[in-house]
Amino acid sequence: MTRSVRLTMFFAGAILLTIFFVASLGNVPAVGDYPGPYGNVLSAVVVYERHVTNIVTAVNFDYRAVDTMVEESILFLSVAGSAVLLRQMRSEEKKENDDRKLKDSEEKTSIPSSSDATRGFALLIVGPMVLFGLYIVTHGQLTPGGGFQGGVIIATAFLLLYLAGDFTRFREIVSHTFVAIIEGIALFTYVFIGFLGMFEEKAFLQNVLPFGRTGDVVSGGTIWVLSCATGIAVATGVLEVIYAFLEQVLEEWSR
Amino acid sequence: MSSALEITVLLFVAVAATGVVLTRDPRAQVVTLSFYGVLLGLMFFIFQAPDVALSQIVVGAVALPLMFMLALARIFRNEEERKKKDAKAGHGGKE
Numbered sequence A: 001m002t003r004s005v006r007l008t009m010f011f012a013g014a015i016l017l018t019i020f021f022v023a024s025l026g027n028v029p030a031v032g033d034y035p036g037p038y039g040n041v042l043s044a045v046v047v048y049e050r051h052v053t054n055i056v057t058a059v060n061f062d063y064r065a066v067d068t069m070v071e072e073s074i075l076f077l078s079v080a081g082s083a084v085l086l087r088q089m090r091s092e093e094k095k096e097n098d099d100r101k102l103k104d105s106e107e108k109t110s111i112p113s114s115s116d117a118t119r120g121f122a123l124l125i126v127g128p129m130v131l132f133g134l135y136i137v138t139h140g141q142l143t144p145g146g147g148f149q150g151g152v153i154i155a156t157a158f159l160l161l162y163l164a165g166d167f168t169r170f171r172e173i174v175s176h177t178f179v180a181i182i183e184g185i186a187l188f189t190y191v192f193i194g195f196l197g198m199f200e201e202k203a204f205l206q207n208v209l210p211f212g213r214t215g216d217v218v219s220g221g222t223i224w225v226l227s228c229a230t231g232i233a234v235a236t237g238v239l240e241v242i243y244a245f246l247e248q249v250l251e252e253w254s255r
Numbered sequence B: 001m002s003s004a005l006e007i008t009v010l011l012f013v014a015v016a017a018t019g020v021v022l023t024r025d026p027r028a029q030v031v032t033l034s035f036y037g038v039l040l041g042l043m044f045f046i047f048q049a050p051d052v053a054l055s056q057i058v059v060g061a062v063a064l065p066l067m068f069m070l071a072l073a074r075i076f077r078n079e080e081e082r083k084k085k086d087a088k089a090g091h092g093g094k095e
Helices: A003-025 A036-052 A057-065 A065-103 A116-138 A147-162 A167-174 A177-199 A221-251 B004-022 B027-048 B050-094
Strands: none
Touching: A057 A065, A057 A221, A057 B004, A065 A177, A065 A221, A116 A221, A116 B027, A147 A167, A147 A221, A147 B050, A167 A221, A177 A221, A221 B050, B004 B027, B027 B050
């Protein structure tokens, strides 16, 4: 198929699509037009039933907590998969690198060192960023945020250590088995909290802890505990994935 | 469409998306992708979804471009090594 035939077919399809698209734009409902009942019911009910003010987090960790559990297991599987795949290739590369190093030791690439501004700024902001991530995780039921958002913020805060040029410390922190163990414990905590409800003859992942006072940090029953568990699991999980990727690039330079 | 702010940010998103697609070099496209991620986070915030905006800013502007850059660095490093090996083999063959 020549290029002109392809272009003709594309333009024919594009014109047809444009006609239908513009014709249907008139019938699209307006922005913010919400027809269904669930949102209205939730916004009327959640603050009094669960004593939390962030309805999105309440839906994520209480009303539809099973969805979040499956999402966490998806994250866990992707972390495990990438760690297994990339670590296998690393052992092969190591043998090839050692053979090559015996032959020619004068050709060695070095990591380009980052500028002083980058290093200074990164070192200054690692602490506040970890604190901010912890704030987002623990205040998930009060302000926008929650477990996942805060967890990824904490993971990228650790990444700033690598950007600051201190990658030996970054390797020490991240490649420790402690990180993997903590991820497993956090996910186990999530499922265990789910079983707490079944011990009292209610549903799985039912909110059975005391609700507390609206506006307190520890409020909402299991919502706060699940948010913290998710935050820790996501932080360690994303950190492991990033480390698996970084190892691929770094392992030649840091030998 | 109700407010000028929403229309403006949607136009910006459309222009930025076209810009990301038209950047041909992969290593430069990662930077434009990161900027586009921040712009999308701003759009989610303007449409009153702050949780989604937080996720989008961290994942789409930091974690995703980082993984792209690391994969690209690995690929380009392999290509450089292969070229060096070919050059050395060619040189050794001539001698």
